[in-house]
Amino acid sequence: MKKISFSLNGEQRFVYVTPNEILLDVLRYKMGAKSPKCGCDTGDCGACTILLNGKAVRSCLIFAVEVEAQDIVTLEGISRDGLTPLQKALIEHNAFQCGYCAPGMILSATELINSNPHPGEEEIKEAISGNLCRCTGYQPVIDAIKNATKKH
Amino acid sequence: MALPYEFDYVKPASLQDALVLLAEKGQGARVLAGGTDLANELKQGFRVPDLLLDIKGLVELQKIEVRDQRLTIGALVTFSDMRSSELIRNHAHILYEAAGLVASPGVRNRATMVGNICSAVACMDSASPLLVHDAMVHCLSLEGERLVPIQKWFVDNRKTLIRENEMVTHVSIPVPSVKYAGAYQKMMRYTGEDLAAANVGVLLFADGRCHVAFGSVGPTPKRSAKLESHFKNKGVNKGSIDEACAMLPGIIKPISDVRASKEYRMHMTGVMLERALFKAIDRLKMPTLIRG
Numbered sequence: 001m002k003k004i005s006f007s008l009n010g011e012q013r014f015v016y017v018t019p020n021e022i023l024l025d026v027l028r029y030k031m032g033a034k035s036p037k038c039g040c041d042t043g044d045c046g047a048c049t050i051l052l053n054g055k056a057v058r059s060c061l062i063f064a065v066e067v068e069a070q071d072i073v074t075l076e077g078i079s080r081d082g083l084t085p086l087q088k089a090l091i092e093h094n095a096f097q098c099g100y101c102a103p104g105m106i107l108s109a110t111e112l113i114n115s116n117p118h119p120g121e122e123e124i125k126e127a128i129s130g131n132l133c134r135c136t137g138y139q140p141v142i143d144a145i146k147n148a149t150k151k152h
Numbered sequence: 153m154a155l156p157y158e159f160d161y162v163k164p165a166s167l168q169d170a171l172v173l174l175a176e177k178g179q180g181a182r183v184l185a186g187g188t189d190l191a192n193e194l195k196q197g198f199r200v201p202d203l204l205l206d207i208k209g210l211v212e213l214q215k216i217e218v219r220d221q222r223l224t225i226g227a228l229v230t231f232s233d234m235r236s237s238e239l240i241r242n243h244a245h246i247l248y249e250a251a252g253l254v255a256s257p258g259v260r261n262r263a264t265m266v267g268n269i270c271s272a273v274a275c276m277d278s279a280s281p282l283l284v285h286d287a288m289v290h291c292l293s294l295e296g297e298r299l300v301p302i303q304k305w306f307v308d309n310r311k312t313l314i315r316e317n318e319m320v321t322h323v324s325i326p327v328p329s330v331k332y333a334g335a336y337q338k339m340m341r342y343t344g345e346d347l348a349a350a351n352v353g354v355l356l357f358a359d360g361r362c363h364v365a366f367g368s369v370g371p372t373p374k375r376s377a378k379l380e381s382h383f384k385n386k387g388v389n390k391g392s393i394d395e396a397c398a399m400l401p402g403i404i405k406p407i408s409d410v411r412a413s414k415e416y417r418m419h420m421t422g423v424m425l426e427r428a429l430f431k432a433i434d435r436l437k438m439p440t441l442i443r444g
Contacts, residue, residue, distance in 0.1 A: 002161070019161035019204055021154040022191070042192050046258055055232070055261040061191040062262075065161045066184075066206060108258060130256020 004068040009077030017064040024048045024059040035075035035103040046131035049104035050074050056111040075103040078110055086113060089148035097135035105131045109145050118149050155194055163206040173205055175294050178316040181205045185228055186262040189271040213321060216240060224324040231260035243327050246281040246334035246353055253277055253338045266320050274309045279373035280353030281336055283365035285325040291318040306372035331358035333435035337424035349412040352424040356432045362388055369404040369421055376403050388429050397422035
């Protein structure tokens, strides 16, 4: 067992792991962050997306030992002070049905908005291209992101 | 919860430490950069190591730079890094283009180009652009640096010329002294995540040379000397491209699988070759910037 410490949603946390443990599992089952989901377990579906040092990445393809001293944000972390404008827009557009893809979709869109506050439709589509949704057909998600990021 | 195999993990603080470990462990060690291929391989039980050697602490491998008329791309450079690099965009536009077609942003944020050519899965996106640019793979071990031309690098699907005591530190490509322009075409079922069912890279030079490479239509990606001399002799135009497409069955060997049939791959490779060449011709006419 190795002791690793890192920032999780703004708090300094530590946990004991073996090198063969996957970050997604450690976040969910050892650290209580249940928003990242296991969909495909091969990096294709995006349900396990987290922000690692501000970048959207697949937590199912990262070994937990790799995140020593890094900064991790999950969906729990971005809504600590209430829902973000993006999340409110997604609710208004009824953008999700089962919700399984929602945390990953929201974090991918959050990474986009952080670097590009007013993205165009193609940029939005590109940002969420690796987040598979089988319920609502993407359009309400795209509409919601557009609405939350349009210039006033 | 954890993978059903045990292994050690080390994140060396210096290149020297990493090379010493590689020399000691040989095949028992696997080098970890972005891990997007490696984690999947280990989940499948493919070449499980005794030691995972995480090179992300080696900052010297993060660089993209132009030195001595060569563009160098370090082993830790991700596809996202390449998308935001002016140097890549200006000197090897076809690599910039291909980097943007690798999976989706969530994978590109982590996956490295060097990892891509070390995994050497036949459908990789980096190979065709690197092939047409005559890239050099820089392998380092305690015995020193060994240079392998990319044309010799790929031996078979998932098999390269790397030796067990070596790691790839970077890839370099010569910056041509004449004007040049390239284009990359990838055939996929949908945007975002899909692997190439076939891909084509071309690079045209103002002095009439034409480099052509194909990926995902054989066990290894490769250049075609036959087509290159065809275009050198006849020029690149509608007629010579049609002739080239007719020659394709003697040049590439696509297979049928879940992503496409061999007939469809064969046909689309010709379509993509034409599209890439016409795009490159247009780009070659542009005054600056969008070139290679």
